Amino acid sequence: MSPRLVPLSLISAAIIFTTPAAAQRAQSADCAMRDSARFGEHLGIEESVHARFHVEIAADGLDLPWGMVFLSSTEALITEKHAGCITRANLETGHLTPLQNAPAVYGKGGAGMLDIELHPDYRTNGWIYFSYSIDTEAGTTLVVDRARLDGDSLAGRERLFTVRPAVRDSDNHHGGRLALKDGYLFITMGERYDLKEDAQGLDTHHGKVIRIFDDGRVPEDNPFVNTPGALPEIWSLGHRNPQGMTLNPLTGVIWEHEHGPKGGDEINIIRRGVNYGWPAITYGREYSGEKMGNGLTRMDGMAQPVYYYIPSIAPSGMDFYTGDAFPGWKGNLFIGAMAKTHLNRLVLEDNRIAREERLLGDFNWRVRAVREGPDGFLYLAVDEGLILRLRPAGIDEQ
Ligand SMILES: [Ca+2]
Numbered sequence: 001m002s003p004r005l006v007p008l009s010l011i012s013a014a015i016i017f018t019t020p021a022a023a024q025r026a027q028s029a030d031c032a033m034r035d036s037a038r039f040g041e042h043l044g045i046e047e048s049v050h051a052r053f054h055v056e057i058a059a060d061g062l063d064l065p066w067g068m069v070f071l072s073s074t075e076a077l078i079t080e081k082h083a084g085c086i087t088r089a090n091l092e093t094g095h096l097t098p099l100q101n102a103p104a105v106y107g108k109g110g111a112g113m114l115d116i117e118l119h120p121d122y123r124t125n126g127w128i129y130f131s132y133s134i135d136t137e138a139g140t141t142l143v144v145d146r147a148r149l150d151g152d153s154l155a156g157r158e159r160l161f162t163v164r165p166a167v168r169d170s171d172n173h174h175g176g177r178l179a180l181k182d183g184y185l186f187i188t189m190g191e192r193y194d195l196k197e198d199a200q201g202l203d204t205h206h207g208k209v210i211r212i213f214d215d216g217r218v219p220e221d222n223p224f225v226n227t228p229g230a231l232p233e234i235w236s237l238g239h240r241n242p243q244g245m246t247l248n249p250l251t252g253v254i255w256e257h258e259h260g261p262k263g264g265d266e267i268n269i270i271r272r273g274v275n276y277g278w279p280a281i282t283y284g285r286e287y288s289g290e291k292m293g294n295g296l297t298r299m300d301g302m303a304q305p306v307y308y309y310i311p312s313i314a315p316s317g318m319d320f321y322t323g324d325a326f327p328g329w330k331g332n333l334f335i336g337a338m339a340k341t342h343l344n345r346l347v348l349e350d351n352r353i354a355r356e357e358r359l360l361g362d363f364n365w366r367v368r369a370v371r372e373g374p375d376g377f378l379y380l381a382v383d384e385g386l387i388l389r390l391r392p393a394g395i396d397e398q
Pocket of ligand 1 (some may be wrong): 238266277278282303304305
């Protein structure tokens with residue numbers, strides 16, 4: 001067989017095989033146009049203390065949906081973690097259209113195409129922000145880009161931030177949640193699991209919340225800009241594996257949550273220059289059950305969490321509910337739970353958590369993302385590949 005007759009499939013397989021990281025995929029390969037086979041399926045009526053609601057499938061067939069943001073009341077952009085896609089979902093038909101011209105993504109373990117957010121002025125400037133993992137000569141790391149939509153293609157993509165340093169042989173704790181506020185972009189970054197002491201070091205982005213301007217510049221008033229040896233993008237430190245961050249639109253305060261080790265998942269309010277304690281203090285233990293370090297839960301100069309979970313629920317995604325469809329949920333904080341599969345509803349009193357309710361536990365979904373839609377309904381993305389819509393049910397509805 002002459003070389004030019006080698007089947008294309010073998011050539012592309014050889015190219016993929018000789019790429020430094022087999023898990024780093026060019027877009028296209030796993031990102032195909034699809035219909036949702038179970039679109040519109042009604043899964044029942046559920047009860048909350050303050051609401052009664054339908055659970056129905058708005059899309060399915062997604063590969064580990066991780067981030068979700070609404071373009072309109074009928075369309076969302078959804079990231080698919082390991083496949084590395086940003087997929088446009090039509091929530092009136094269930095049709096899924098992966099965006100063209102997306103970057104190559106390293107997708108494995110906690111690494112992949114992660115969060116996605118719109119600029120607060122998206123209607124006028126069109127900027128879409130997204131975080132994802134890449135493989136480099138020095139190892140894997142997290143980056144944040146922004147781009148605009150041109151039809152179903154990403155256009156004018158710009159690199160805004162790269163987590164330093166890259167690390168070899170760790171696919172864990174890539175963080176990656178994004179929040180935009182007042183011209184600033186906040187980014188969460190995990191401590192890569194094996195490097196937990198990095199969470200206390202100011203010479204690395206691991207275990208930090210980052211604050212940059214929405215165009216990537218570093219603000220002069222960041223807390224460690226004038227600290228010798230410190231990375232100037234750092235906003236707060238002492239974080240373990242933050243997989244949730246959101247702005248409370250009612251107060252302007254940024255909330256975050258992070259996985260503890262065995263127990264000790266935390267909810268924190270993110271403030272300038274604050275040390276949130278990991279790994280020096282924690283309410284969790286080693287996975288073996290041993291005390292973490294010297295077993296301390298408090299230390300001077302380190303913040304206590306607003307709330308913590310024992311045992312761990314493995315939180316992911318978070319959103320404040322501000323809509324009108326569920327009056328009884330107004331101002332509540334919703335968080336996905338993956339290990340203790342449910343939707344976590346938290347009632348706030350000022351900046352404290354007063355009560356907690358666990359919803360949808362019987363479905364055994366690993367709830368990865370939660371988001372209020374423009375229609376005031378609540379939407380969930382779950383590891384099982386579904387987008388669920390929670391819609392109010394009348395008292396008499398069955
Ligand atoms: Ca902490």
